[in-house]
Amino acid sequence: MEILLGFAGTLGLVLVANIAEGRDRWTLGLVRFLFVFNLSLGLAGAFALLAGGFGVLLPNLDVSFSTGGAVLLVTSVVGFLCLSPAVRMRLSPVMSIRPESPVHLTALILSCYLVSWVLLTLSLVGGLQGLQASAESVSVFGYVIQALGLLLTSLLGVGLFTRRRWVQVVDRLGLSSFRWRSLLVAPLAIVLLVSINLVVSVIWVVLDPGQADAVRQISDAVLRDFDSVGTIFLLAALSSVSEEILFRGALQPRLGIPFTSLLFAATHLQYAISPATLVVFIIGLVLGALRRYLDTWAALLTHFGYNFGLLLLGLVASRLLEMAG
Numbered sequence: 001m002e003i004l005l006g007f008a009g010t011l012g013l014v015l016v017a018n019i020a021e022g023r024d025r026w027t028l029g030l031v032r033f034l035f036v037f038n039l040s041l042g043l044a045g046a047f048a049l050l051a052g053g054f055g056v057l058l059p060n061l062d063v064s065f066s067t068g069g070a071v072l073l074v075t076s077v078v079g080f081l082c083l084s085p086a087v088r089m090r091l092s093p094v095m096s097i098r099p100e101s102p103v104h105l106t107a108l109i110l111s112c113y114l115v116s117w118v119l120l121t122l123s124l125v126g127g128l129q130g131l132q133a134s135a136e137s138v139s140v141f142g143y144v145i146q147a148l149g150l151l152l153t154s155l156l157g158v159g160l161f162t163r164r165r166w167v168q169v170v171d172r173l174g175l176s177s178f179r180w181r182s183l184l185v186a187p188l189a190i191v192l193l194v195s196i197n198l199v200v201s202v203i204w205v206v207l208d209p210g211q212a213d214a215v216r217q218i219s220d221a222v223l224r225d226f227d228s229v230g231t232i233f234l235l236a237a238l239s240s241v242s243e244e245i246l247f248r249g250a251l252q253p254r255l256g257i258p259f260t261s262l263l264f265a266a267t268h269l270q271y272a273i274s275p276a277t278l279v280v281f282i283i284g285l286v287l288g289a290l291r292r293y294l295d296t297w298a299a300l301l302t303h304f305g306y307n308f309g310l311l312l313l314g315l316v317a318s319r320l321l322e323m324a325g
Contacts, residue, residue: 045072
């Protein structure tokens with residue numbers, strides 16, 4: 001239910017932003033709404049920080065409440081900075097955004113909200129240990145809903161039904177033409193990413209085996225329902241298609257490779273803040289380079305092959321362990 005409400009709010013805001021493109025009154029209304037929303041976040045954050053940190057209002061609250069308040073307060077400040085045309089003007093050479101565009105403004109603010117939501121969630125559940133204690137399996141249906149939500153956000157975000165026709169949307173997302181070179185480059189990129197994962201994992205296990213095991217247990221719990229070749233194929237397809245079309249197809253041409261890779265890493269909440277997060281960030285950089293120098297298809301194929309390969313190896317390893325036991 002929460003994910004549906006989240007996507008509903010995001011899709012509504014994205015749709016309004018696209019309608020507002022080139023319409024001053026709509027743009028003004030959108031900016032006013034974002035101003036009030038940011039102000040509400042700031043007030044809520046200040047209240048939580050005061051109540052949890054100093055025990056003035058609710059002395060029995062734990063530290064996670066004040067931490068969450070700090071996250072909300074910082075989110076509000078960042079949101080107000082994004083609302084400043086001068087700030088967006090300074091960001092425009094780096095991120096290829098138009099300061100006057102309500103669509104680019106909305107993309108920037110929602111991206112900052114995404115990072116803040118992850119940090120807020122981690123603070124409220126108690127970090128990696130809290131995630132480990134509360135980890136629950138996500139159903140196949142849940143992943144389908146999530147993938148559809150990301151796809152709709154991508155399509156509406158680049159102007160489907162408002163500013164662009166279908167052919168223009170496909171071209172904007174980097175999917176208009178398939179280059180056969182992608183079939184040659186993708187396997188090489190998959191080998192590179194698997195090698196990076198392996199090296200980081202070995203170092204991680206040696207330096208902090210407890211943390212590495214905790215992240216593994218969280219991933220096992222979340223992916224418990226994906227226990228066959230068919231289901232892991234579906235998971236790999238859903239994640240690669242929806243995430244690549246959103247991050248590399250829709251966002252990267254405007255926000256740039258580094259920031260988009262940061263957002264990509266932030267969405268993998270099950271890793272908390274750990275070496276696995278660094279691996280996801282590096283993966284985002286590699287996929288971003290494929291998108292820039294080839295197309296979204298190359299990034300999509302690489303992402304699918306990487307996910308499916310690792311999931312399949314994990315499935316085979318678990319089956320062998322069961323047989324040995």
